[in-house]
Structure formats: structure tokens, C-alpha cells
Amino acid sequence: MSNFNRGCTCGLLRYILDLPGSSDDARTTLCHCHSCKRAFGGAFGLTAKTAKENLKYTTSTTPKVFVQDNGVHREFCGQCGVLISSMRSRLKTSSDL
Numbered sequence: 001m002s003n004f005n006r007g008c009t010c011g012l013l014r015y016i017l018d019l020p021g022s023s024d025d026a027r028t029t030l031c032h033c034h035s036c037k038r039a040f041g042g043a044f045g046l047t048a049k050t051a052k053e054n055l056k057y058t059t060s061t062t063p064k065v066f067v068q069d070n071g072v073h074r075e076f077c078g079q080c081g082v083l084i085s086s087m088r089s090r091l092k093t094s095s096d097l
């Protein structure tokens with residue numbers, strides 16, 4: 001089991017990522033799709049994919065959510081703007097950790 005305690009730049013959002021196996025269970029993806037380019041403001045998006053239930057916010061503040069026109073939900077800090085997680089509503093994966 002791997003456990004990561006992380007947060008955004010300003011500290012308003014903190015989360016724990018619990019991976020039931022090893023850190024290898026979070027598949028890292030470099031995505032060049034139009035949606036990721038727009039969300040990351042560059043030539044690609046870098047994400048680590050895992051089951052949504054493995055990510056738990058530990059602060060009382062909840063993330064802001066932006067839903068892109070393709071249905072991808074992007075969770076980010078409303079204060080510093082750091083992107084924390086992205087997910088499609090029909091998939092049970094979370095990323096951008």
C-alpha cells in the first residue's frame with residue numbers, strides 16, 4: 001500500500017491518495033488531446049490515473065469544479081488555481097495528482 005499526503009500550492013486544499021497496491025497502480029499518462037491542452041495551458045497534460053475512491057480531501061474546503069464542454073470535470077483550488085483532479089463522469093478514474 002502506498003499513501004501520499006499532498007496539497008495545492010497555497011495549502012487550502014489537502015488530500016490523501018491511498019493506492020491499495022504500489023505506486024505503480026497509478027498509471028501516468030502524457031495526454032495530447034485538445035481537452036488536456038486547454039486545461040493545462042500547454043502542449044500536453046500530465047496525469048496519474050487511479051480510481052476516484054482512492055482520493056480523499058482532508059481539508060474542510062472543497063475544490064472548485066469546472067466542467068469542460070466534453071464532460072471532463074476539473075477540480076482545482078479556488079484560491080491558487082492548482083489543478084488537483086480530473087474525471088469523466090462515466091469513468092471512475094481520477095487524475096492530475
Ligand SMILES: [Zn+2]
Binds near residue numbers: 011081
Ligand atoms: Zn490552493
Ligand SMILES: [Zn+2]
Binds near residue numbers: 032033036037045
Ligand atoms: Zn487528454
